Structures are given as structure tokens and as C-alpha cells.
Amino acid sequence: MYLRATHAEGSIEALFGFIKQNPLGVLTTAISSPSHPLLQASHIPWVLDELTTDPDAPNPQSKAIIEAAAGQCPAQLTQDVMILFTGSHHHYVTPKFYTETKPSTGKVVPTWNYAAVQVYGKATVYVDSRAAETSSYLSQQIHDLSQLCETSQMGYTGQDGQPEPWKVSDAPEAYINIMKKAIIGIEVTVESIGGKFKMSQEDTKGDREGVINGFASLGTDVGTHMSSLVKQRGDIYDSSK
Helix, strand or coil: CCCCCCCECCCHHHHHHHHHHCCEEEEEEECCCCCCCCEEEEEEECECCCCEECCECCCHHHHHHHHHHCCCCCEECCCCEEEEEECCCCEEECHHHCCCHHHHCCCCCCEEEEEEEEEEEEEEEECCCCCHHHHHHHHHHHHHHHHHHHHHHCCCCCCCCCCCCCCHHHCCHHHHHHHHCCECEEEEEEEEEEEEEECCCCCCHHHHHHHHHHHHHCCCHHHHHHHHHHHHHHHHHHHHC
């Protein structure tokens, strides 16, 4: 990920918070295999505490991972893996938003505002569904991921009139055991992390105000959210100077 200093986020707390708010990450692997592509990527929801997940085993990327594990369980992949988390709100920025530079010089071009966090690390995989260690690991991850998404994504907290969250125990145990046979577990030890918020913070204040007002004028939920993000990141940028 290209991290221009203006857009880079240096706070680990902020980067971790971003991942918690946007848990669907793209897992990218580079595994040499005679049967599967070298580079593969899958969208997978993650739990931040241990950065674990359970990709669907029929997925060709999972097959390459199982192949690389060579029958060991758990097994650590020798190759680094990358996980990319992207903010749920991003948007094209029209040059018409630049109310300061466009009228004076016309030297403006379109761009795209977005936020993303990229993680690199080593992956430990649990591929043998018959092993007690795999079964225990997957049970914990299914529970943790369900609780995370039920509460943070759906708002099902059981408090203040909200419904109770769905629990793994709500489903038949035999059914859950069958489902566990169709997934593998991955635990990633984070070795490096970087993130960026590209939200027009490097623009002049006049142009930035134009972007804020331009997004707000779209009259959409995404536009409103983007307008707020541009203002928020602009204030952070200004206070850091």
C-alpha cells in the first residue's frame, strides 16, 4: 500500500478500531501449487483479538492452503499473507467540488476518497477437522465471530430494547459439527500494519470545504458519511500541523 505521509494513519489504536468497524477483509496468499493459482484472494470476516477466521474449505484458496500445510495440524505457512480491510464508505470526487482551485486555475483532476488498512503476517492454519485442537479452535472462532457481528454489526445487544444476539448454541450441535468439517481455521500473527485515510485533507481549506459541501449536497447516506469523514480527517490534519 502506498502511504503518502498526508494520508497515513500512525495510531495503532485507530487502525485496530478501523478493522473492528470493517471486519470483512481480503486475505491474499502467494502459495506455489501445481493445481491452483499462485496468487489468490478471498473476502473473509476477521476477529481482531487473534486475527482469526474460518474460510470455506471448497474455496480453491483454502485448497492451496491445505496443500501447503502438508498434513500438519496446526501448520504455519512459510509465506507471508496479506489482509486488506477497506472502509464501507468511499466515493468518487468530482473536480466540480473544488470551489477554490478550479475557478482560479482550473488545475484540478478527479480522484477517489477512501480508507483502508493493510496487515502482513504469518498464518497458522488448522486443517484437520478430526483433530481435537482444530475442533476446539473452530468452536471458539465461530463463537467469537458470531458475537462480534451480532453486536457490532447488527446492534443485537439485548440491552435498551435491542434483540438478543444469535448464539451458536441456538443451532443444533450436530449441525454445527457438520459445518465445522467444511471450514478451516487461520490465525495470523501481525508483523506489520499500515493504514490510510485519503479524505482530501491535503487540499486547501477552500477546496476541502467544497468537498465537504459537495458530498453533503448529494443527499445520500454515503454522501453524508463521506462529508463527515472529510471534515473529521481535515480537522485532525490541521491540528497536527
